[in-house]
Amino acid sequence: MTPMFTTIPTIMTWARIFAIPLIVGVFYLPEAAASQAERNLIATVMFVVFALTDWLDGYLARKLNQTSSFGAFLDPVADKFLVCACVLVLVHLQRADVFVALIIIGREIAISALREWMAQIGASKSVAVHMIGKLKTVVQMVAIPFLLFDGKLFGVIDTHQWGVVLIWVAAVLTVWSMVYYLQKALPEIRAKAR
Numbered sequence: 001m002t003p004m005f006t007t008i009p010t011i012m013t014w015a016r017i018f019a020i021p022l023i024v025g026v027f028y029l030p031e032a033a034a035s036q037a038e039r040n041l042i043a044t045v046m047f048v049v050f051a052l053t054d055w056l057d058g059y060l061a062r063k064l065n066q067t068s069s070f071g072a073f074l075d076p077v078a079d080k081f082l083v084c085a086c087v088l089v090l091v092h093l094q095r096a097d098v099f100v101a102l103i104i105i106g107r108e109i110a111i112s113a114l115r116e117w118m119a120q121i122g123a124s125k126s127v128a129v130h131m132i133g134k135l136k137t138v139v140q141m142v143a144i145p146f147l148l149f150d151g152k153l154f155g156v157i158d159t160h161q162w163g164v165v166l167i168w169v170a171a172v173l174t175v176w177s178m179v180y181y182l183q184k185a186l187p188e189i190r191a192k193a194r
Helices: 010-024 036-064 069-092 097-120 132-151 160-194
Strands: none
Touching: 010 036, 010 160, 036 069, 036 132, 069 097, 069 132, 097 132, 132 160
16 A cells, blocks of 8 residues: 555645745846746746646546545645745745735635634534635636746736736635635634633
């Protein structure tokens, strides 16, 4: 039997975590090694490739019957690390507002803590992933590579302009999804507070 730490889906999930210093490191390459446009392109391609493993590892886990509780834990952690790290890079590069970063990262911390607490009291179904959360993730996953690229895609699409709009849309959806999950959890919170 394959150990849960070394299944193909789990290795792909780990790859998203190990990708973080690589994506960040691209922007520290000397100008002689790569121009700003080349660094933007490399980071964008890396983000897209590693973000796609999020869909692929789940598909393979089901297809190869290699689902595990460890994989179910690690998968969202890897996603959150990757997104939060890239948002911080974008703030550093002055391509995203620090307020957006605070909303996105703050929400991830709050909802992760809420889910952990709900799991402890046996009410994790109350805060199961909802369509708003999925939509928020999709918008984030389009906004981030647009802002990493920071140029004209196919000489037509201004990815910076679109990325700024989308990251703010993602921030709004982030708050909306957080409110939704908190409302779902509120009856349990009230019951336990008595």
